Amino acid sequence: MKFDRLRLSNFKPYADTDLRFDDGVTVIHGLNGSGKSSLLEACFFALYGSKALDGTLDDAVTTGADETDVELWFTHAGEEYRITRELRRSGGSVSTRTCVLEGADSTVEGARDVREFVGDDLLRMDSEAFRNCAYIRQGEVNRLINASPRERREMIDDLLQLGKLEEYRERASDARLGVEDVLADERGGLNKLDEQIDAKEEQDLHDRLNQLKSDLSDLGSEIERFEGNRDDARETKEAAVSIIEEAEERESELEDLTEEIEQKEASIRETESERETLLEQITEIREDVDEREAELEGLADAAGIDAATETAVADARETLDEREAELREQRQEQRDRVTTLESEVESLETEANRLREQAAEKRERAEELEAAADDAESDLEALREDIDDVAAEHAELEAKFADEPIGMGEAEAHREQIREELEAVREEIQTTVEELSVARKTVEEAEELLEAGNCPECGQPVEDSPHVDTLEADRERVEALEAELGERNGEKAQLQADLETAESLVEAESRAESLADKQEMLEERAETLKADAEEGRADAKGLREAADELAEDAEETETEAEGQAEEATAARERVADLDEELTELDQRRERLDDVEDAIDAIDDAEDQIDRLREKRESKAELAAERRDRLDDLRERREGLREKFDRERVEQARNKLESAADYLERVEGKLEELDEQRDGLTGKIGSVQAEIRSLEALREDRDQLAETVADLESLHEETETLEQTYGDLRAELRQRNVESLERMLNETFDLAYGNDAYSHIELDGEYELTVYQKDGTPLSPDQLSGGERALFNLSLRCAIYRLLSEGIEGAAPTPPLILDEPTVFLDSGHVSRLADLIEEMRGFGVRQILIVSHDEELVDAAADLVTVEKDTTTNRSTARREDAATLAGVKAMLESGD
Numbered sequence: 001m002k003f004d005r006l007r008l009s010n011f012k013p014y015a016d017t018d019l020r021f022d023d024g025v026t027v028i029h030g031l032n033g034s035g036k037s038s039l040l041e042a043c044f045f046a047l048y049g050s051k052a053l054d055g056t057l058d059d060a061v062t063t064g065a066d067e068t069d070v071e072l073w074f075t076h077a078g079e080e081y082r083i084t085r086e087l088r089r090s091g092g093s094v095s096t097r098t099c100v101l102e103g104a105d106s107t108v109e110g111a112r113d114v115r116e117f118v119g120d121d122l123l124r125m126d127s128e129a130f131r132n133c134a135y136i137r138q139g140e141v142n143r144l145i146n147a148s149p150r151e152r153r154e155m156i157d158d159l160l161q162l163g164k165l166e167e168y169r170e171r172a173s174d175a176r177l178g179v180e181d182v183l184a185d186e187r188g189g190l191n192k193l194d195e196q197i198d199a200k201e202e203q204d205l206h207d208r209l210n211q212l213k214s215d216l217s218d219l220g221s222e223i224e225r226f227e228g229n230r231d232d233a234r235e236t237k238e239a240a241v242s243i244i245e246e247a248e249e250r251e252s253e254l255e256d257l258t259e260e261i262e263q264k265e266a267s268i269r270e271t272e273s274e275r276e277t278l279l280e281q282i283t284e285i286r287e288d289v290d291e292r293e294a295e296l297e298g299l300a301d302a303a304g305i306d307a308a309t310e311t312a313v314a315d316a317r318e319t320l321d322e323r324e325a326e327l328r329e330q331r332q333e334q335r336d337r338v339t340t341l342e343s344e345v346e347s348l349e350t351e352a353n354r355l356r357e358q359a360a361e362k363r364e365r366a367e368e369l370e371a372a373a374d375d376a377e378s379d380l381e382a383l384r385e386d387i388d389d390v391a392a393e394h395a396e397l398e399a400k401f402a403d404e405p406i407g408m409g410e411a412e413a414h415r416e417q418i419r420e421e422l423e424a425v426r427e428e429i430q431t432t433v434e435e436l437s438v439a440r441k442t443v444e445e446a447e448e449l450l451e452a453g454n455c456p457e458c459g460q461p462v463e464d465s466p467h468v469d470t471l472e473a474d475r476e477r478v479e480a481l482e483a484e485l486g487e488r489n490g491e492k493a494q495l496q497a498d499l500e501t502a503e504s505l506v507e508a509e510s511r512a513e514s515l516a517d518k519q520e521m522l523e524e525r526a527e528t529l530k531a532d533a534e535e536g537r538a539d540a541k542g543l544r545e546a547a548d549e550l551a552e553d554a555e556e557t558e559t560e561a562e563g564q565a566e567e568a569t570a571a572r573e574r575v576a577d578l579d580e581e582l583t584e585l586d587q588r589r590e591r592l593d594d595v596e597d598a599i600d601a602i603d604d605a606e607d608q609i610d611r612l613r614e615k616r617e618s619k620a621e622l623a624a625e626r627r628d629r630l631d632d633l634r635e636r637r638e639g640l641r642e643k644f645d646r647e648r649v650e651q652a653r654n655k656l657e658s659a660a661d662y663l664e665r666v667e668g669k670l671e672e673l674d675e676q677r678d679g680l681t682g683k684i685g686s687v688q689a690e691i692r693s694l695e696a697l698r699e700d701r702d703q704l705a706e707t708v709a710d711l712e713s714l715h716e717e718t719e720t721l722e723q724t725y726g727d728l729r730a731e732l733r734q735r736n737v738e739s740l741e742r743m744l745n746e747t748f749d750l751a752y753g754n755d756a757y758s759h760i761e762l763d764g765e766y767e768l769t770v771y772q773k774d775g776t777p778l779s780p781d782q783l784s785g786g787e788r789a790l791f792n793l794s795l796r797c798a799i800y801r802l803l804s805e806g807i808e809g810a811a812p813t814p815p816l817i818l819d820e821p822t823v824f825l826d827s828g829h830v831s832r833l834a835d836l837i838e839e840m841r842g843f844g845v846r847q848i849l850i851v852s853h854d855e856e857l858v859d860a861a862a863d864l865v866t867v868e869k870d871t872t873t874n875r876s877t878a879r880r881e882d883a884a885t886l887a888g889v890k891a892m893l894e895s896g897d
């Protein structure tokens with residue numbers, strides 16, 4: 001790995017700093033407290049984050065600032081990467097805001113993921129290992145020496161990835177222990193199964209099974225024997241039963257027969273007595289018939305027939321029917337006539353009523369008309385009075401004109417004329433008044449002048465003035481005008497009076513006109529009323545005449561109706577007569593019915609006698625039949641009585657009893673035997689189940705044994721594996737120890753030039769021993785400070801070599817970072833350190849960053865970085881010196897020496 005560029009912003013004392021790094025040795029120098037260590041820390045922090053800080057994230061942020069950015073560009077295994085970390089202060093604490101690692105084809109985000117990616121994938125060392133190997137901080141030069149062998153071993157094992165093997169070994173050990181647990185369990189199970197199987201085998205299950213089976217077969221044959229006996233007994237019993245049953249059947253048959261015979265005898269007796277009864281009935285009916293025949297003669301006489309025969313009755317009935325038909329026809333005719341007449345009467349009466357109603361209506365109308373004529377006449381009278389009033393008023397108005405110069409119809413023109421005259425007079429009065437006022441003024445002025453003595457017109461003395469001359473004439477004129485005015489006013493008064501009169505005449509004239517109109521209208525109305533009244537009266541007269549005619553018609557119709565009603569009554573009487581005759585016919589028919597009934601009764605009785613005789617004969621036949629059957633039955637009974645064998649039945653009964661007895665006993669025995677058999681079968685079943693479970697146990701055992709064997713081999717394998725990992729690690733460690741010892745001696749030789757020491761020994765447990773030339777061993781912490789520093793550097797150098805040579809693939813070697821490694825060294829040893837550094841470059845360490853003031857180291861540097869702190873702002877900056885400056889510094893250092 002190689003750092004390419006570092007950019008800082010607000011990291012510890014740095015404000016903004018951007019620094020490039022190259023291959024080879026870079027020396028960083030500057031005053032105490034200028035920020036050199038902080039620069040290295042920044043690189044370390046970029047790679048590992050907070051793990052790289054001694055303090056908290058808070059310490060990384062410049063005091064007073066809120067944000068810190070750190071960016072580190074680096075190359076690893078030919079690929080370029082950049083890590084960006086941003087810290088932010090918020091709410092009093094500082095946290096990572098962003099943390100990104102970007103490579104050509106990978107991006108990792110998040111502080112933890114970036115740290116793990118750097119530690120696991122790139123460098124294969126965590127921050128601790130990095131510190132042990134690559135980054136030797138100020139004052140930590142003795143770290144590896146002071147560590148205990150165990151710590152040292154772990155550090156180195158980790159660096160060389162041997163820790164992984166230990167991890168695997170432990171896993172294998174865990175697996176082995178797990179298998180052991182399972183194995184113990186399974187073995188316990190197996191033992192238990194063995195015990196169970198032994199216990200079962202001791203029971204001789206198969207022998208017991210055989211014994212039980214032979215017992216069962218013995219029992220089976222005994223059961224068969226008893227079953228045979230039982231079947232025999234059953235047969236005997238059945239035979240006896242059938243004999244007894246047959247006998248019983250016969251006995252009951254005999255009983256049945258006897259019963260039937262008795263029944264038959266009884267029924268024969270019954271039939272005989274029935275025949276007796278029938279004979280008695282016949283005799284009774286015969287007597288009745290004789291009586292009826294004696295009565296029949298009288299009935300025929302009453303019915304008016306010669307012989308009491310069916311034919312005579314039928315003939316008589318026919319005659320009656322004919323007569324009835326005749327009568328009924330007549331009766332119907334009369335009834336129809338009654339109906340016709342009644343309806344005629346009704347319609348005539350309706351017509352008479354209608355006529356009367358019409359007459360009444362007409363009279364009513366006539367009365368109405370007359371009343372209307374009366375009204376019209378009285379209206380006419382009132383109207384005439386009105387007309388008279390109007391005429392009188394008109395005459396009065398006419399009288400008004402009598403003393404006037406004008407006639408009626410001229411009033412309006414007359415009034416207009418007066419108005420005009422009045423107007424003219426008014427104008428004249430106006431003119432006269434004006435003239436008078438002018439004249440009066442003239443007179444007044446002249447009189448004033450006269451009093452003053454001057455002419456009123458020219459203001460000259462009036463003596464002989466023309467104006468005074470005219471004064472007199474003027475005074476006259478005033479007088480004349482006053483006279484004229486008086487005259488005109490008189491005229492005006494007269495005309496005003498005339499106008500009033502004329503206006504009243506105009507009024508009278510228009511009133512007279514409207515009165516004339518009214519009179520005309522009233523007269524027209526009177527005319528109409530008069531005509532109406534006359535017409536009404538004429539109409540009323542006509543109506544009354546028509547009413548009288550209608551009343552006459554009604555009278556006539558009524559008379560006609562009465563005639564028809566009389567006829568109807570006569571017809572009804574005729575109907576009553578016919579009804580009476582019909583009733584008589586019915587009575588005669590009833591008498592014929594009586595004759596007929598009597599004949600029928602006699603016939604019925606004869607029929608009944610015939611039926612009874614027949615019945616009696618059939619009963620005689622039935623009795624004969626029954627007697628025949630009775631003879632048969634008696635014969636059969638005789639036969640059955642002969643067949644019946646009492647002795648055989650008795651024997652059968654005895655056999656039946658003993659067989660039943662035996663069967664009862666044998667059933668009990670068989671039940672007992674069945675029970676025994678069930679018991680045996682049950683026992684066999686349980687023994688068989690035992691055998692099966694034994695077999696199952698054996699199977700289980702075999703399986704378990706197999707499992708145990710498998711587990712044992714697994715156990716062996718895990719043991720081997722564990723052992724192998726352990727051996728492998730020990731072997732590798734041994735190999736590492738050997739290489740490390742060799743390399744350590746080589747570098748130590750170089751660094752320490754073999755002044756006093758012959759060699760260093762590193763044993764398998766990483767115990768370090770330094771041997772002096774005389775062979776005395778020394779513990780490394782017995783070395784001087786400077787020796788220890790060199791020793792330590794040698795050790796690291798050796799580890800570095802082992803790392804770069806011992807691990808396949810990309811050597812994870814990060815830049816070697818040394819912070820003030822020369823503090824304990826004198827100048828001789830510093831130059832050894834310089835050699836060592838040179839040597840390490842030769843081993844493939846591409847980049848070495850050293851903080852140092854030592855000129856010799858500066859001399860060896862390819863690059864020089866100067867760190868300065870601004871004393872006013874307290875902020876650090878770092879800058880790479882260019883080649884010229886570097887040369888200058890080197891020269892200065894050399895000359896200063």
Ligand SMILES: Nc1ncnc2c1ncn2[C@@H]1O[C@H](COP(=O)(O)OP(=O)(O)OP(=O)(O)O)[C@@H](O)[C@H]1O
Nearest residue numbers: 012013031032033034035036037038059061062063
């Ligand atoms: N968070 C911080 N903010 C500001 N300044 C800080 C912060 N942390 C440390 N410093 C300052 O940085 C300086 C320490 O820097 P550093 O240890 O890198 O100096 P140095 O050059 O290595 O010194 P020396 O030669 O003594 O080892 C101190 O002056 C300290 O005050």
Ligand SMILES: [Zn+2]
Nearest residue numbers: 033036037138
């Ligand atoms: Zn420092």
